[in-house]
Amino acid sequence: MTERSALGAQVAGIVGGGSMGGAIARGLVESGSLAAERVLVADHGQEHRRALAELGIRTFPDEGELLAEEPGVVVLAVKPQVLPQVMASVAPSCAGRLVISIAAGVPLSALEAALPGARLVRAMPNLPVQVRSGATVLATGPTATPADVELARELFLALGAASVMREDQLDVAGAAVGCAPAFFALFVDALTRAGLRAGLPAAGCRELVETTMRGCAEQLLDEGVHPRAYLERVTSPGGTTAAALFALEPALVEGSYAAVDAALARTRELAGA
Ligand SMILES: NC(=O)C1=CN([C@@H]2O[C@H](COP(=O)(O)OP(=O)(O)OC[C@H]3O[C@@H](n4cnc5c(N)ncnc54)[C@H](O)[C@@H]3O)[C@@H](O)[C@H]2O)C=CC1
Numbered sequence: 209m210t211e212r213s214a215l216g217a218q219v220a221g222i223v224g225g226g227s228m229g230g231a232i233a234r235g236l237v238e239s240g241s242l243a244a245e246r247v248l249v250a251d252h253g254q255e256h257r258r259a260l261a262e263l264g265i266r267t268f269p270d271e272g273e274l275l276a277e278e279p280g281v282v283v284l285a286v287k288p289q290v291l292p293q294v295m296a297s298v299a300p301s302c303a304g305r306l307v308i309s310i311a312a313g314v315p316l317s318a319l320e321a322a323l324p325g326a327r328l329v330r331a332m333p334n335l336p337v338q339v340r341s342g343a344t345v346l347a348t349g350p351t352a353t354p355a356d357v358e359l360a361r362e363l364f365l366a367l368g369a370a371s372v373m374r375e376d377q378l379d380v381a382g383a384a385v386g387c388a389p390a391f392f393a394l395f396v397d398a399l400t401r402a403g404l405r406a407g408l409p410a411a412g413c414r415e416l417v418e419t420t421m422r423g424c425a426e427q428l429l430d431e432g433v434h435p436r437a438y439l440e441r442v443t444s445p446g447g448t449t450a451a452a453l454f455a456l457e458p459a460l461v462e463g464s465y466a467a468v469d470a471a472l473a474r475t476r477e478l479a480g481a
């Protein structure tokens with residue numbers, strides 16, 4: 209019998225139960241990492257609260273009521289644009305507490321200024337944390353203790369992969385990995401539309417593409433094969449995939465570079481906001 213983990217003994221208070229806050233809450237409960245009654249979520253939206261409450265998660269209409277429960281770790285999961293007002297409201301209750309912000313672009317220096325006395329960690333997760341296949345990068349401020357960093361890492365490891373990096377690298381991870389679920393979903397949609405346009409039946413076309421994406425992800429991860437070696441397996445010399453890759457690769461590579469650059473530029477704008 210192993211000792212109860214540091215995470216399992218915690219109460220996590222998540223401020224903002226939208227796409228990411230909700231995904232983290234669900235992932236923690238559905239992975240069995242935290243009992244539902246140890247996950248608290250504050251959200252203005254009744255619909256978000258109702259959906260989370262169905263899992264046994266304790267929900268609150270605003271952050272003040274959540275902080276009154278004195279959670280051991282606070283996760284700030286509201287939009288960067290509303291974060292300043294949320295931090296102003298929670299600052300007195302966050303002093304001496306571990307606070308993890310997942311807001312894109314908001315630097316540790318801004319968190320430190322707004323939350324005096326809090327022990328601060330930044331995290332950049334992505335949406336598949338909800339199904340425990342997320343990827344999270346963490347960066348820590350000088351106020352966080354080694355135990356805080358370990359707890360934050362444990363929390364996100366329960367939801368997939370998690371690594372600690374420098375803060376500038378976290379911002380790049382936000383652009384390349386935080387946004388990536390949207391990139392992959394866009395590719396699935398584009399490929400589905402291309403298949404439909406070329407004559408595949410509407411029923412089932414998207415499912416064929418989605419099943420293929422899941423299979424490829426599994427093979428790449430399970431075998432540890434390099435993506436270029438993997439695509440060689442699909443590509444016969446002079447065959448159909450070779451013709452397709454010749455058409456696709458330049459646009460996809462250029463588009464990926466441009467997408468990450470654009471996301472990073474927006475991250476820097478948000479940091480300066
Ligand atoms: N959606 C994603 O894939 C990712 C989002 N993030 C970051 O996560 C944060 C949240 O993003 P999303 O979940 O996408 O936004 P969202 O809009 O889906 O969720 C934010 C939630 O905060 C709630 N809210 C606003 N003010 C509040 C308050 N004072 N008290 C309690 N709840 C309040 C809103 O009702 C909303 O449901 C952002 O800072 C974003 O940069 C980071 C990584 C990935």
Ligand SMILES: O=C(O)[C@@H]1CCC=N1
Pocket residue numbers: 312382386387
């Ligand atoms: O678009 C956003 O603001 C968030 C940050 C990373 C992914 N989605």
